[in-house]
Amino acid sequence: MEKSNILLETGTNELEIILFKVGKGTFGINVLKVREIINPLPITETPNEHEHVEGVIRLREEVIPVIDLAKVLNAPPSENLNEDKLVIAELNQLKVAFHVHSVSRIHRISWEQIEKPSELSQGVTQTIGIVKMENEMPLLLDFEKIVVDINPESGLSVEQVKSMGPRMRSQKKILVAEDSPTLRKLLHDTLHEAGYDSIQFFENGKMAWEYLELLAKENKNDIDRRIHAVITDIEMPQMDGHHLTKRIKETHALKHLPIIIFSSLITNDLYHKGESVGASAQISKPEIVKLVETLDDLLN
Numbered sequence: 001m002e003k004s005n006i007l008l009e010t011g012t013n014e015l016e017i018i019l020f021k022v023g024k025g026t027f028g029i030n031v032l033k034v035r036e037i038i039n040p041l042p043i044t045e046t047p048n049e050h051e052h053v054e055g056v057i058r059l060r061e062e063v064i065p066v067i068d069l070a071k072v073l074n075a076p077p078s079e080n081l082n083e084d085k086l087v088i089a090e091l092n093q094l095k096v097a098f099h100v101h102s103v104s105r106i107h108r109i110s111w112e113q114i115e116k117p118s119e120l121s122q123g124v125t126q127t128i129g130i131v132k133m134e135n136e137m138p139l140l141l142d143f144e145k146i147v148v149d150i151n152p153e154s155g156l157s158v159e160q161v162k163s164m165g166p167r168m169r170s171q172k173k174i175l176v177a178e179d180s181p182t183l184r185k186l187l188h189d190t191l192h193e194a195g196y197d198s199i200q201f202f203e204n205g206k207m208a209w210e211y212l213e214l215l216a217k218e219n220k221n222d223i224d225r226r227i228h229a230v231i232t233d234i235e236m237p238q239m240d241g242h243h244l245t246k247r248i249k250e251t252h253a254l255k256h257l258p259i260i261i262f263s264s265l266i267t268n269d270l271y272h273k274g275e276s277v278g279a280s281a282q283i284s285k286p287e288i289v290k291l292v293e294t295l296d297d298l299l300n
Contacts, residue, residue, distance in 0.1 A: 010242050013243035014111070016030070016031040017029060017107055017109060019103070020104065025075060025139065027069075027138055029141065030140075030235060033089045034089055039086070040099070052067055052072050052146075053066065059088065059097075064095050068099045085099075087100055091143055092285050114237040116237050127140065127142060128141065128236075145180065155186065156187065161190045169299070174199045174295070175231070176202070177202045177233060177241065178201065178203070179233060179235070179237060183285075187201075196292075205239030205241055206238035206239035208232070208244060212248060215227065223257075229259070229298060229299060231262050232245065234261060245261065245278060249277065260295065261283070264285045281294045
């Protein structure tokens, strides 16, 4: 399956997703994460592998782990092996092959079409959101969490920040837009360990923007006392991080604020998207030490 019609504009609050099936469920993955989609290759089993990992494949001299999404999602195995595909994705600076049961087509949607699932929804911990489409409601999976659950070392580490030594940054006020509750907790712990004690968290870009917009209207001469920097993820329901950054930079009272995009989507190929909307820095998850160092530099 070729990736075509990829979004060229940045900050439009749109994304393109590839829909695929696992068992009877329909799911989606952001096109920006996908490197290619291939037919299954011979798999080599590895010792002591996680129950969700089938083994590794060799693809053009690269050795890539294969994650069985049916096992991750507690879905039945494939009924038609001829339709099975491997979705080769790159996230958190890792390449991973996700084994799915079939792949359909690319859809362009708005982040406004994506709702955060209710805590009562099945599989909510592995889901970024539910996509409201005309004929179906596929789930947009949290592939980063799936990978971190298998390999915790690929996630954020408080210990890495502790190695930086003591510091005091409590006077600096940071706004963080991050939809994952797990990552909000990790960011809270790691930034506090780094000395940043005054942090406001918002679970999507829209909520962060509404707060900033209110500040700009009511306290436009007092912004520098209320907030000193913004950290934002890219993938979030309602409003993504690129669109949030674009709005901040287009608002006179806010445009001077340093904005760090902290996302698994920061790759050499996609770096220009953050530049085009005015991000001060872009850091790939899980480089938490680099995030802290960048905050220090921007706020000195």
